Amino acid sequence: MTAPTVHPFPSAPELTEQQVRLLKWRAAGRTRTQIARATYTSEGRVTAYTAELQAALGASSRTQVIALGLIHQFLAPEDVITCPVVQPVHLSPRQLQVLRTYACGEGDPDAALELGVTYGTVRGYGSTLLQILRARDRPQAVALGLVYELLLLRDIDDRLPAIALHAHTGQPAAT
The missing domain is CATH 1.10.10.10 (Winged helix-like DNA-binding domain superfamily/Winged helix DNA-binding domain)
Structure with a gap:
């Protein structure tokens, strides 16, 4: 190894x-x-x-x-996984887009404009996303997105490398 x-x-x-x-x-x-x-x-x-x-x-x-x-x-x-989920986690492409907008620090109105959908639709994607990840709120959902390899470090900040969290920390990916 x-x-x-x-x-x-x-x-x-x-x-x-x-x-x-x-x-x-x-x-x-x-x-x-x-x-x-x-x-x-x-x-x-x-x-x-x-x-x-x-x-x-x-x-x-x-x-x-x-x-x-x-x-x-x-x-x-x-520290972040308070309720483990069945692996691998599957999100729809839209749910993943909403998670990425949250990771950038944007809110639902920004996500709605970016995705070309209504504010209510984005709220629905966000709510389902929290349920799937078993997250209490958006910050925890974004962190779980990193842990479950749904997001790369670059999704959090453009200055960071486009790698998974475990590749940066050397810890095994969440299972």
Whole structure:
């Protein structure tokens, strides 16, 4: 067996212990309310901490935070997989397109324009996508897209190589 190919990659940002803990809670699908209760703080403070985490990771949107946590290896795939799904995961071409728009940090209105469909249609694809991946929200769905090899690193950020997560981390693909 050969060693995984190392690709030029931006160095991982430095995160505080508190930011890594927040990242793991978000990866596990915990809501802002649940995190606030667990940390004895306000939901507003959790929102502020999440914004600081997003900035530290260089994420262009909240949707990319968990994915970048995986890419920079602050998270392992098992931190994200809260409900395993039957492998391989099959998404329709439209569902995959919606997942890719989420991965870029875009929302449903952007996806509707890009795909030439209505906002309601995109919401339907997104809802089904969350069910198939057993994701609680879009950020978790994007991270699971990386774990289940539905997305490449480049789908998250154009500056990243077009490789699967496991090729970057050297960890086996999720099964």
